[in-house]
Amino acid sequence: MKKTAYLLFAALLMLPHMMEAKRKPDWVKQRPNDPAYYIGISMMPKDGSTVEYKQAARNNALKQLSSEIKVTVSSNSVLNKIETNYQFVENYESKVETSVLETLEGYEVSTWENKKEYWVMVKLSKERYARIQQMKLDKAKMLASAFLSDAKKAIAINDAFSALNYLAKATTSLKDHLESDLTYKTVDGKYNVGTEVFSTIQDVFRRIELLPVQSSYSIQFSKQLTVPIGVNAFFLSDTGEKVPLTGFPLSFEFTKGESVLASQAKTNLDGYAGVSITRLISKRKTQEITSTFDFSSVMDNENEEVKHLLEIFFPDKQMPSTFIAIEVQKSKAYLITEENVFGELDDHGAFSNMIKTQLNNNFFTFTTNMDDSDFVVKVNSKFVAGDSRKGDGYEVFLVFAEFSISIYDTKSQTEIFADQLSGIRGMRPGNFEYALKDSRLKLMEQFEKKIEPRLEQVDM
Known part of the structure; x- marks a missing residue:
């Protein structure tokens, strides 16, 4: 009798679990295999708030469903037909796969739960x-x-x-x-x-042709000036006639050098658009303005994704553009150089000539008459042979370089600029002459990188 009562009690304890097992749908017991549907199933433990675990379960099920949808690039797609940026294509394909989840619609939802678990199944008809x-x-x-x-x-x-x-x-x-x-x-x-x-x-x-009113301008450096820069725009019509392009937006920017100028303008009825240089910033002797189609005019209020797409369809290298040379009239300077190579002075040093060319192109017009100059530029360079390092079948030679420059105003007899470089190392196999050439190149690189930007800020 006691045994019968025990068995009855045990059966009563198992009854809820047996009923739950009967109620548990087949898709919870085993993932269905239906070739007509994309399917996603997720289970979340009932931790936290009801809203949180239900939303998490649905999101996970949708992610699983979307992962079954394979995105393929058609052989007749625009990505395969035009020359595109590889990185853009790669990012686009990745974006398409993730956007599948964001655009899912028309799917069916089934749920099941017990005291500890919450289950969700989402189904989407492949045909739908x-x-x-x-x-x-x-x-x-x-x-x-x-x-x-x-x-x-x-x-x-x-x-x-x-x-x-x-x-x-x-x-x-x-x-x-x-x-x-x-x-x-x-x-x-x-x-x-x-x-x-x-x-x-x-x-x-x-069909678009941009022509500058003047191909080059010679400008005296000044903090205050107004120099009009004009461009004429034409369009080749269907009949082959070249007509003025009206209302066409152009952008203007210094692609060499730097200045303050209006960056945008639209062509008038005659196809003319103009801006003005109001202040030169860079003191480089040769500068350049580029005028081109103002691409920003078709990208207003677009997000970054759309902007990247438009950049593919509107490639920079095919945009209509024109170039205007700016020759800045420089102050006259008298140059004094001293170059020491391996302990000996070189009156016609290769590096001194390199520096002279660089300064002449970007900052000064050199004169042979000190009395006729606005500035005196003193340049010193020194090249010292280091040691050599032997390897397996080769030998590397070292040359160390240092450099200094100072600029004096001849009127005030004051130093207005000074700078120096040191610790520059040239290294080449073969002999010290090869290493010397390398040290000259590296010294010039450092001059352009570290000293030239400072020179541009000096009022000369």
Whole structure:
């Protein structure tokens, strides 16, 4: 009797577990294998708040589901049709895979729980997913094609800026589908809308011609000045006529040297755009302004991802541009050099000539008459032979270099600048002459890197 009662009690204790086991759905017991669905399953222990573990379980299930969706790059995709930056392609493919999770829709959700666990299964019909993706792709191609059509209408009336704006919008329309086949069918046939957008951008760029009003300017260095810089823009029409380009945004910047000038301007009815240099900062003798299409005008308010995409479709190297040389009239200087090579003075030292050329190109016009100069520049360089180091079948020679420069104002008879370099080491196999050449090159590199920027700040 006691044994029967014990067995009955044990059965009652096991009853909840037996009932739970019966209630537990098959997908919790064993992951289903359904080739018609993408499936994600997740279990979370009931720790923390109800909202937290339920949300975590659903997120994990969706991540698992999205990992089953393989993104492939079509052989007819724009990524395979145009010359793109490899890093961009790599980042884009990675982004596409992660964005699958962000754009999932139309999936089914099942849940099950007991006292300790919370389970979630999400299922997405492969056929439904493919249909939704195709609808999105078709919409993107249709929108891009409409913008492309608007761009070609603008080209026909010689409105290059509007054309490029429409082409930028067409590019942005395709941003989530670059890996797909972008073939678009119309009543006139079919074409790849991605490559057609890219080739149309190139066509617009090829038709634009920028010509400076003056190819070069000679400017006396001054903290206060106004020098107008002008550019004329033309567009090659469908009939082959070169017409002034109206309302076209240009950017202006010093690509060699530095100055204060307006950085943007739009062409007027005659195709002219102008800015002014209001202050020279760099004292380099030869400087350069580059004027080009103001690419920022089609990227306003875009995020970094879209900007990177537009940079692929609007490559720098194909942008219409022109160059304007700026020759800065320099102060006259008298140069005194002393070069010591291996303990002997060299009146015609190779490094002294290198420094003279560098200073002449960037800072001074040298004169042979000290009385006619504004400044006196004293340059000293010294090259000392070090030891040699033998290796297996070779011998390396060392030469150490040091350098000093000082600049005097002839009117005030005061030193206005001084600097020096030391500890520069040249090293080459063969002999000390090879090491000497290496030390000269390294000394010049350090001069350009450390001393020249300081020289540019001196009022000369």
